[in-house]
Amino acid sequence: MNPNFARIVLRNLVRQQNRALCNYSNAYFSLPSLRSSEIVSSRQPSCFAFAISSWNRSLSSAPATETKPESKDEKEISVSDDRKRDLDKVPQSGIMTSSYWGIERPKLTREDGTEWPWNCFMPWETYKSDVSIDLSKHHVPKTFLDKVAYRTVKLLRIPTDIFFQRRYGCRAMMLETVAAVPGMVAGMLLHLKSLRKFQQSGGWIKALLEEAENERMHLMTMIEIVKPKWYERLLVLTVQGVFFNAYFILYLLSPKLAHRVVGYLEEEAIHSYTEFLKDIESGAIENIPAPAIAIDYWRLPKDATLKDVVVVVGADEAHHRDVNHFASDIHFQGKELKEAPAPIGYH
Numbered sequence: 001m002n003p004n005f006a007r008i009v010l011r012n013l014v015r016q017q018n019r020a021l022c023n024y025s026n027a028y029f030s031l032p033s034l035r036s037s038e039i040v041s042s043r044q045p046s047c048f049a050f051a052i053s054s055w056n057r058s059l060s061s062a063p064a065t066e067t068k069p070e071s072k073d074e075k076e077i078s079v080s081d082d083r084k085r086d087l088d089k090v091p092q093s094g095i096m097t098s099s100y101w102g103i104e105r106p107k108l109t110r111e112d113g114t115e116w117p118w119n120c121f122m123p124w125e126t127y128k129s130d131v132s133i134d135l136s137k138h139h140v141p142k143t144f145l146d147k148v149a150y151r152t153v154k155l156l157r158i159p160t161d162i163f164f165q166r167r168y169g170c171r172a173m174m175l176e177t178v179a180a181v182p183g184m185v186a187g188m189l190l191h192l193k194s195l196r197k198f199q200q201s202g203g204w205i206k207a208l209l210e211e212a213e214n215e216r217m218h219l220m221t222m223i224e225i226v227k228p229k230w231y232e233r234l235l236v237l238t239v240q241g242v243f244f245n246a247y248f249i250l251y252l253l254s255p256k257l258a259h260r261v262v263g264y265l266e267e268e269a270i271h272s273y274t275e276f277l278k279d280i281e282s283g284a285i286e287n288i289p290a291p292a293i294a295i296d297y298w299r300l301p302k303d304a305t306l307k308d309v310v311v312v313v314g315a316d317e318a319h320h321r322d323v324n325h326f327a328s329d330i331h332f333q334g335k336e337l338k339e340a341p342a343p344i345g346y347h
């Protein structure tokens with residue numbers, strides 16, 4: 001075939017295809033649906049302009065009511081009654097109210113009948129802390145791994161003492177960003193193990209995730225009391241990056257050592273909160289009113305103070321201490337966690 005003839009045939013084929021694409025775009029994206037800023041200067045909009053306008057439309061958060069359908073086909077598109085009700089809720093500002101497809105949250109109230117203000121936790125997740133728990137209990141390190149865990153935690157305390165000294169609010173904030181990691185890592189790994197081996201976990205996944213959530217609520221409370229500075233936030237980022245990965249690897253290698261480390265970390269947390277309490281009682285730290293989130297989460301009296309919060313958080317830490325030493329003991333006996341019922345439902 002003559003190469004010039006072949007080139008002409010090919011060019012005509014490409015032109016025909018472009019024209020067909022433009023016609024399809026004209027039919028699918030009608031011109032009135034474009035916003036004025038999207039209308040290009042040429043009288044005949046190009047395929048490129050239509051493609052851009054359609055992409056803009058798909059990204060736009062503007063409500064569907066903004067565009068009035070003009071063609072008969074568009075008017076015939078039916079909208080279900082539920083969806084119509086949703087569209088009716090669109091405020092004049094154009095911001096769509098989240099409605100989870102028309103399902104509204106049931107009205108929740110506190111015990112005194114006032115409206116429940118929190119979305120981050122529900123009334124059935126709140127509890128009264130068991131403050132009778134023994135705070136002074138200590139697991140005496142006997143085995144080699146126990147001693148490794150104990151010394152590791154004592155070593156980690158040195159930079160913490162130097163950096164925070166007696167600023168117990170900031171210290172607690174930092175501590176909680178770390179303390180909420182092990183439960184999540186261990187719970188996640190047990191979850192994957194349960195899926196992988198088609199085995200029940202004995203409730204340990206739930207128990208460890210409950211611990212992580214409880215620690216995170218400690219942090220949400222502390223953040224209401226302490227406003228961290230930029231370098232403290234940077235420290236949190238760094239420590240989380242290192243600690244998450246280190247604990248993940250440690251748990252894969254030796255869950256008994258990992259749980260023992262957490263048991264001793266919790267003992268240190270109890271010590272920190274006990275010192276925090278002493279400073280409140282001595283007047284070195286002002287006993288300010290308890291944050292609203294703490295009053296609802298621990299079902300504290302309305303006139304509760306920071307001292308009450310520190311007492312219940314310390315009791316939680318004692319519970320975590322016992323759970324993690326227990327988990328480590330199960331492993332030390334050569335058993336798996338699922339063989340002993342998990343202490344769930346405490347938090």
Ligand SMILES: [Fe+2]
Pocket residue numbers: 176179214215218269317
């Ligand atoms: Fe905590």
Ligand SMILES: [Fe+2]
Pocket residue numbers: 179215266269316317320321
């Ligand atoms: Fe804890």
